[in-house]
Amino acid sequence: MKKLIELDNLTKEYNGQVVLKGIHLDIHENEFMTLLGPSGCGKTTTLRIVAGFEEASSGEVLFDGIDISTLPPYKREVNTVFQKYALFPHMNVFDNIAFGLKIKKMEKDVIEQKVLRILSLVGLEGFEKRNISQLSGGQQQRVAIARALVNEPKVLLLDEPLGALDLKLRKTMQIELKNIQKEVGITFVYVTHDQEEALTMSDTIVVMNDGAIQQIGTPTDIYNEPENRFVAQFIGESNIVEGIFVKDFLVEFDGQQFVCVDKGFDEGQEVDIVLRPEDLDIVEVGQGKIEGVVSSIIFKGVHYEIMVETSERMYKVHTTDMSEIGKKVNLDFWPEDIHVMEKMGTY
């Protein structure tokens, strides 16, 4: 994919407080990229710098290789959709969407054609005469998206656009948004703190924390191969175990050595190891790798969450098989279920 936007060493300070600490990021044509991270990590600030609403303290924003850092928002080929819809309440759906096109003094019939096409794309055919107050939250957000898309930007920036919707509607809209993005074939840069949302929609996820990028990758990469403790904890549930990298394909934790598929760390290096709860199996004593005792069982609807205490620590296991509190068991896993990461500070 062709590179469309490049963020080169962006920093941002507010009154001496550093909120972006040198962001490097390539955003490609046609990509659905999500900035994911906890509240206050700098996602919105990054997006606002791309949009031109905010100026970076240092660093550059390149669009098609050209520095646009000082261009005002309206001269950039990007449009933004916010969580609060910011629609004109006194105008109907058609006029809200047509607003930008009328300012550009387009012909009436061209405007009509474009607005009707975009309304059908967001699933709102026949809604053009409705007042904004007669629409549900989800419909209002669709109008906001339509209003941004009708200008045919090369990039659509979306800042928690589904944040105000209830869970069920949010899930439906996630899939619809992804379909819209595929259909219009433009780049979406999406901000959320919801890891499930990011995993569902994105081609690429950028995990941020404390003003810095922690990892960039596909949803599968980020989930299966977190690069550090922060990413592993933020995405999904994890057992994070301190260990030693003995040598290529061999790690030590919980008082034993285990074969793994990781290589390239220093021999004897202290590392963090991730074991996902769904990758651990509870088996009979003598048939697995680590001895332990079942200490609690919680029914979670689709699976049981079982805590197993070993000599060194507690492991969380997700399984559909019931067990018994106090039962002596073994934990079992495959070499590829062990994910070795650089050791970092505790979050």
Ligand SMILES: Nc1ncnc2c1ncn2[C@@H]1O[C@H](COP(=O)(O)OP(=O)(O)OP(=O)(O)O)[C@@H](O)[C@H]1O
């Ligand atoms: N205009 C401003 N003046 C001063 N500080 C600001 C301003 N805008 C943002 N900040 C601070 O910058 C940091 C990053 O904020 P930002 O909104 O980018 O985070 P975020 O990851 O988008 O969080 P959220 O998910 O809560 O929106 C926060 O500590 C915030 O308080």
